[in-house]
Amino acid sequence: MNNVLNQGHYLVDRLDPETLRAWERRYSCITPSRTGTGRRYYSQQDLEKLTLLVNLTRNGHPISKIAGMDCPQLRAFQEQAAPTVAEPRTLPLIEQIVDALAEYRIERCEQLLKRALLASEPLDYARDVLLPALHKVGYLWEQGRLNIAQEHMFSSCVQRIVLTMVNNLHRPSPNNPSIMFATPSGEPHEFGILLCCLVASAQQYQCYYLGADLPAADIVAAAAHLRPDALVMGLVKTPPETATLLELKQILGASLDSKLWLGGSGADYIASHALADLSRCELIGDIDHFDAKIKQQRVLS
Secondary structure: OOOOEOOOOEOOOOOOHHHHHHHHHHHOOOOOEEOOOOOEEOOHHHHHHHHHHHHHHHOOOOHHHHOOOOHHHHHHHHHHHHHHOOOOOOOOHHHHHHHHHHOOOHHHHHHHHHHHHHOOOHHHHHHHHHHHHHHHHHHHHHOOOOOHHHHHHHHHHHHHHHHHHHHHHOOOOOOOOEEEEEEEOOOOOOHHHHHHHHHHHHOOOEEEEEEEEEOHHHHHHHHHHHOOOEEEEEOOOOOOOHHHHHHHHHHHOOOOOOEEEEEOHHHHHHHHOOOOOOOOEEEEOOHHHHHHHHHHHHHHO
């Protein structure tokens, strides 16, 4: 689906719809007008700002750092940053990853991701590198431009890098607060909880990563034994499977001392359709919201 922009129906080249909506929702970088049918239309100024943002992010500048700038500031920043950015013929990071993945060069993908890791803080790395890369690979798979084997190879690569980093950040201490991460049965999507685990590890939390698609009884048993300060569960499927709803209700009904945090589009769907009593839970909007919550929780602990 193309992004239609303003008079003349300009296109922002290779900016996929999910990335554009995430920029609008998460960073409020632009506020497009809408027609009576809800279709987005962009002003010439919006188009100019999007073009500048696309160029800068493809040269390695995190969207979170530049989204609040106006067009003159972005132009000045681009001119100032130009000499220090990668060589002109060097493709932007996400494009390099996709090109390598298309040729099954997963070792090249891992090299690129590790290089970006060295230049980023964990939150920025999760939000501005891994999430866009995962969205892009998923988008290309949906479009039939990458196959399921390539998508799985990349997912395994990301998981390996993140869990290694979590282990490297791990500093056991009885004084550190703790968090458990899991998804219930029928919910195989784990990257939300995986990246949140990385962010929590960077804040010196004791992290218990159980993974995806676990029976409710096992999640409850682990939480009862380990007694984490918070249990974080990711739910992506919309609508959720009936089995997942039953499992979630079993967890919500358990007598646990841990705070319950739910994140993902599936959690939003359950809340908006009143499919379960979430009065004991707090919904986590995105990874920045999660980062704010764990900082607050650390103060309270």
